[in-house]
Amino acid sequence: MSAATLAPAARSRNRRAGFALTSRWSWMLLALVVAGALVFGSTHSGSTTRADRIRYLDSVIKCPVCEDVSIAGSNAQQARNLRAKVVELVDAGRTDAQIEKYVVAQFGTDGLLRPTSPVIWLLPIAGGAVAVLALGVALSRRRSGSYESAPGSEDEAIVVAAIAGRSRAGTRNGANASLDDPFGRDLNGLDGRSVDAGDRDR
Amino acid sequence: MNGALGHAGVILSLLAACAGVATLALGLATRRPELLARSRAYAYLMVGGMVLATVAMEHALLAHDFSLAFVADNNSRETPLLYSITGMWSALQGSILLWSLILSGYIAYAAHRFRHRASDPVVGWATIVALVVAAFFFALMLGPSDPFAATVGAIPHDGTGPNALLQDNLLIAFHPVFLYLGFVGFTIPFAFAVGSLVTGRVGEGWLTETRRFTLFAWAFLTIGIVLGAWWSYQELGWGGFWGWDPVENAALLPWLTATAYLHSAMVQERRGLLRVWNLSLLVATFALTILGTFLTRSGVTQSVHSFSNSGIGPALIGLFAAIVAVGVGLIGWRGDRLRSPGSIDAPASREGAFLVNNLLFAAFAAVVLLGTVFPLFVQAINNQSLSIGRPFFDAFTVPLGIALLFFMSVAPVLPWRKAAPGVLRRRLAVPAWIAALVLVACVAGGIRGLTPLLAFGLGAFAAAVAGRQLVLAAIVSHRHGYGAWRGVVGRANGGMVVHIGVVLIAVGLTAATSFAHSTERSFRPGETLRFDGHALTFVGWRQVTIPSEKAYEAQFRVDGAPFSPGIGSFNGSAQGTDIPAVDSSLVDDVYLSIGYAPASPRPGQAVTVDIYVQPLVLWLWVGGAVTAGGAVLAALPGRRRRPTDPVSVPIPEIADDLPVPAGIVT
Numbered sequence A: 001m002s003a004a005t006l007a008p009a010a011r012s013r014n015r016r017a018g019f020a021l022t023s024r025w026s027w028m029l030l031a032l033v034v035a036g037a038l039v040f041g042s043t044h045s046g047s048t049t050r051a052d053r054i055r056y057l058d059s060v061i062k063c064p065v066c067e068d069v070s071i072a073g074s075n076a077q078q079a080r081n082l083r084a085k086v087v088e089l090v091d092a093g094r095t096d097a098q099i100e101k102y103v104v105a106q107f108g109t110d111g112l113l114r115p116t117s118p119v120i121w122l123l124p125i126a127g128g129a130v131a132v133l134a135l136g137v138a139l140s141r142r143r144s145g146s147y148e149s150a151p152g153s154e155d156e157a158i159v160v161a162a163i164a165g166r167s168r169a170g171t172r173n174g175a176n177a178s179l180d181d182p183f184g185r186d187l188n189g190l191d192g193r194s195v196d197a198g199d200r201d202r
Numbered sequence B: 001m002n003g004a005l006g007h008a009g010v011i012l013s014l015l016a017a018c019a020g021v022a023t024l025a026l027g028l029a030t031r032r033p034e035l036l037a038r039s040r041a042y043a044y045l046m047v048g049g050m051v052l053a054t055v056a057m058e059h060a061l062l063a064h065d066f067s068l069a070f071v072a073d074n075n076s077r078e079t080p081l082l083y084s085i086t087g088m089w090s091a092l093q094g095s096i097l098l099w100s101l102i103l104s105g106y107i108a109y110a111a112h113r114f115r116h117r118a119s120d121p122v123v124g125w126a127t128i129v130a131l132v133v134a135a136f137f138f139a140l141m142l143g144p145s146d147p148f149a150a151t152v153g154a155i156p157h158d159g160t161g162p163n164a165l166l167q168d169n170l171l172i173a174f175h176p177v178f179l180y181l182g183f184v185g186f187t188i189p190f191a192f193a194v195g196s197l198v199t200g201r202v203g204e205g206w207l208t209e210t211r212r213f214t215l216f217a218w219a220f221l222t223i224g225i226v227l228g229a230w231w232s233y234q235e236l237g238w239g240g241f242w243g244w245d246p247v248e249n250a251a252l253l254p255w256l257t258a259t260a261y262l263h264s265a266m267v268q269e270r271r272g273l274l275r276v277w278n279l280s281l282l283v284a285t286f287a288l289t290i291l292g293t294f295l296t297r298s299g300v301t302q303s304v305h306s307f308s309n310s311g312i313g314p315a316l317i318g319l320f321a322a323i324v325a326v327g328v329g330l331i332g333w334r335g336d337r338l339r340s341p342g343s344i345d346a347p348a349s350r351e352g353a354f355l356v357n358n359l360l361f362a363a364f365a366a367v368v369l370l371g372t373v374f375p376l377f378v379q380a381i382n383n384q385s386l387s388i389g390r391p392f393f394d395a396f397t398v399p400l401g402i403a404l405l406f407f408m409s410v411a412p413v414l415p416w417r418k419a420a421p422g423v424l425r426r427r428l429a430v431p432a433w434i435a436a437l438v439l440v441a442c443v444a445g446g447i448r449g450l451t452p453l454l455a456f457g458l459g460a461f462a463a464a465v466a467g468r469q470l471v472l473a474a475i476v477s478h479r480h481g482y483g484a485w486r487g488v489v490g491r492a493n494g495g496m497v498v499h500i501g502v503v504l505i506a507v508g509l510t511a512a513t514s515f516a517h518s519t520e521r522s523f524r525p526g527e528t529l530r531f532d533g534h535a536l537t538f539v540g541w542r543q544v545t546i547p548s549e550k551a552y553e554a555q556f557r558v559d560g561a562p563f564s565p566g567i568g569s570f571n572g573s574a575q576g577t578d579i580p581a582v583d584s585s586l587v588d589d590v591y592l593s594i595g596y597a598p599a600s601p602r603p604g605q606a607v608t609v610d611i612y613v614q615p616l617v618l619w620l621w622v623g624g625a626v627t628a629g630g631a632v633l634a635a636l637p638g639r640r641r642r643p644t645d646p647v648s649v650p651i652p653e654i655a656d657d658l659p660v661p662a663g664i665v666t
Helices: A003-014 A024-043 A050-060 A077-091 A096-107 A118-143 A153-169 A194-198 B002-030 B033-062 B069-074 B081-089 B092-113 B121-142 B175-185 B187-199 B205-209 B211-235 B246-271 B275-297 B313-333 B350-382 B390-413 B423-444 B450-479 B484-488 B491-514 B618-635
Strands: B517-523 B528-531 B534-546 B549-558 B561-563 B566-570 B577-579 B581-583 B588-596 B607-615
Touching: A024 B423, A024 B450, A050 A077, A050 A096, A050 B390, A077 A096, A118 B350, A118 B390, B002 B033, B002 B092, B002 B121, B033 B069, B033 B081, B033 B092, B033 B121, B069 B092, B081 B092, B081 B175, B092 B121, B092 B175, B092 B187, B092 B275, B121 B187, B121 B205, B121 B313, B175 B187, B175 B211, B175 B246, B175 B275, B187 B205, B187 B211, B187 B275, B187 B313, B205 B211, B205 B246, B211 B246, B211 B618, B246 B275, B246 B350, B275 B313, B275 B350, B350 B390, B390 B423, B390 B450, B390 B491, B423 B450, B450 B484, B450 B491, B484 B491, B491 B607, B491 B618, B517 B528, B517 B534, B534 B588, B534 B607, B549 B588, B549 B607, B561 B581
Parallel strands: none
Antiparallel strands: B517 B607, B528 B534, B534 B549, B549 B561, B549 B566, B566 B577, B581 B588, B588 B607
């Protein structure tokens, strides 16, 4: 797809052009191109190199004399020593897990920036699940129409009272009359911004 | 003298705030509008007191008046003029003074802005709330955090000077000020939210009235956060700009909820939906600014930002609890009136997309909050220390960020209420193909990894959609004879400029974190090494002495250009401070930081430097500037609509395809 074909295609919004970018076929082609590029791009990355491993480990191991900073993020002498140690262990053929175990043995669970407690990992997931469930329930309840049921006797009473009040006051121009709800509710607030927009002073 | 003046200013402000609250309360209770109108004078008086206190503090700093403990701790005779001025916010007590000054300014401006509506109970209640918050901070300055406390014992001949990190970079003059302008600015929308809840007038009026306050506070906070990242990048010497440090998180949290609010407020204005949600977001934003101050300033968390410890923690956490209690209580109490008049009709609509956007932002904020406070709870309950760092935050925020980029691409072209079939297909076709081409180009260019590819592709998608909206708005504007420039003015169009700025930040962030290279190398003088496409030559050592600092610079040439990272020693302290050197370009940054050097290097000695090469870092700061500019454009009014003009744009055939330009419809 070149720029030359894009320009007329952009004008095809009026649904007159022959091959349109907006057609279903075009979208399917697009999906194929995107999926192909993503799959190729994320799988043909080659094996993780020694530098990648060192970079990852440096970012996970906490600097022993700092607060919440990895050894990659600190220039303290202890952090520099630990970085050298990581290089040494990687070159000695240790796996990432073994090196992390070594750090935990040396400095305790606090030695890694990735929290080892499963609670902290489960909390956001559980919280997200609860939130999605609650939203689903709320939406389905709303859709089932409990809010938009037929007007009840109470609603009718409100209308009757409002009409009676207005005819007493002799208001003929209903649009400008203020709606005074006998129950003290702000009926004006119900239709968008009518009242509040009216009393803006700008 | 300075101490007495300062105390007088603070006391004046406190009295003015209390008198204002009393007057307003009396006026509201007895329904006397003239009392409500009179409260404005107290707001002005309060600003006067704060200006007096600030002048006293600055005078004390510039005159090196070490009879004040704060000056003795944060100033010395050698401190340069600029860092004497910024000394006011180099430590806790002065920061509270700056906070109070800004808060008084906002309150007085709001009182002036709404002077013709002073008799309105909503304005009255809002002013009471704002004054109570201000009085809290004035009281702090008279109690646990007194900036004008006298030096204990003999007055020293010279002070200790500011923290070394706080007197090396110009950004100290801007980053804290912008951050506070942002933090404090959310007080006004919060106050109006409380005012409308108390009076029961929960319509959409207060929302439009305080929209611009929220927008400016948001823009200031954005600038403050970006400047903070830039500062730590230039100053801290590890090549990074964001460390998920508790204090960085404290600034990010209100930004996230405020961003969610800016979007969902449009839904409420337009359709009257999401009222409880919007109020909750406002309360959360304001409460999080106070929580952030608590985290930063009370010493509960140790971080690079905690330049001071003090006993104001309980007071701040108390204020936080009070805000949450008042907010939740009022929303619960008014729940009946907050019920929406309708509901979201279809998920594929602008409001549906905004709802998803809000949920994503809320989830983002929840994860950041959890990661920030969880270690504190563990520490308090188990007395066990626990570190939560980048791996945890990245695991959750990267997918959320990707999802946000996707919705940022789709939401702007969705119509309100319900999208007709085919609308998305038509409007998104060109941006989607642009995104696909960018993606293919990235893969062809050798970029690998799912996260960066998604970020770049979706970034292109979002930017193309935003660009499309801007171009169409400019065309429509031009067609109506207003000039094409109106296509970038007004809320929707300014918002699209903000989107482009956010995309630039996202792309810079992804590139810099995914494709950084770093190494540690030793150089002898005259030696040249190559790293990641750059030639680095170590020229030699040079000693630089300026009054307050003694520094050694390692002189380098990077690709031929001179370049000098150094080690500074301030006020003769033994510990040297790294002064990294950064060579920025549009493509990548070369960042040098001295890793190891002899204590007093002689000309012929070698140096060990950490070299970081990070692509596209510069675009983070450019994106920040574009974002701030877009926010200003969004705050500018479009042309005032004549009441008789039609509200919707009558363009046949492709009417649903065109975003509304500023000036056609406000």
